[in-house]
Amino acid sequence: MEKVLIIDDSDINLTLLKHLVLKLGGCEPILFDQPRLALEWCRTQVPDLVIVDYMMPDMDGLQFIQAFRALHGRAEIPVLMITANDQKDVRYQALIGGANDFLTKPVDRTEFDARARNMLALRQGQKFLADRALHLQALVDEQMERIRQQERELIYRLSRAAEFRDPETGAHIQRMAHYSSLIAASLGQDEGQQKLMLQAAPMHDVGKIGIPDYILLKPGRLTPEEFQVMKGHARLGFELLQGSASAVLQAGAEIAHSHHEKFDGSGYPLGLVGEAIPLSGRIVAVADVFDALTSERPYKRAWSLEDARAFLEKGRGSHFDPACVDAFLQAWPLVLEVRNRFQDEEAPLI
Secondary structure (H helix, E strand, O other): EEEEEEOOHHHHHHHHHHHHHHHHHHEEEEEOOOOHHHHHHHHHHOOEEEEEEEOOOOOOOOHHHHHHHOOOOOOOOEEEEEEEOOOOHHHHHHHHHHHEEEOOOOOOOOHHHHHHHHHHHHHHHHHHHHHHHHHHHHHHHHHHHHHHHHHHHHHHHHHHHHHHHOOHHHHHHHHHHHHHHHHHOOOOOHHHHHHHHHHHHHOOOOHHHHHHHHHHHOOOOHOOOOHHHHHHHHHHHHHHHHHOOOOOHHHHHHHHHOOOOOOOOOOOOOOHHHHOOOHEEEHHHHHHHHHHHHOOOOEEEEHHHHHHHHHHHHHEEEOHHHHOOOHHOOEEEEEHHHHHHOOOOOOOOO
């Protein structure tokens, strides 16, 4: 049923117009003899056609149309104004104010039928286009979500490719990514940034793909020369990911390049100090080191949670951004949940 709003201060006119609307078929007439009450109704209801008389006390038809058009989402709804034959100036003002068509008094039934049907057909066309737009938007959103899912999977597998060449596990990727997201949340970043950290952090060590096996897989301590080669993975990761149109890959490039920087400037590859280090790199530095310390590897035993916490606290202001350490410890119960959720024998997708 299409809703036809009728505003007229005359009960006789309301009755006549109601009868004419019912003869159209498929329409529900909504009657008001006070335009201000009709306007209040329009704040929560959306009519398909408005029929309003010009001559009314308190608020005339022109004032009603102006107020009606000012309501959100009411700019395109068809409006018929009822005027007298000699009120041409009123019609001109009404056209400027937002009326679509006119009826003259006394209202002719045949003319009413034609003009009202034309206005309702216009409204039906508007609804069709709006529904079509919503349908197309839904299709676009569905395709974009599929693309984003494929991007997430590609990023995960790319990150896993680097991890396969390193004595770390897929669960490490998941844990440190979720730790990074928790830190972002504790720092007050919005959900978009939290999600971005979750998706981009796994690429922190993607540059290890370019490190020779004899260095990457060496069981003992690296020589100074070998360590210089190993440090190159930060630059390699950045070069691999930079320049992408993807916001996730852009963040991944930034993280790969900066997560080994230290707050006091003693890190690599650029020796950045303090807030000159991108925030994403400062966040991942805490998340990555904590998980590395608390994970068992062929060349070391896992540290206890207490010892790892103490290491982070000791490194506040030297290795780590103090704000990131505090944010991580503030989320400690959630940190433990992540640690229990992602065990080394499992590596589900993020």
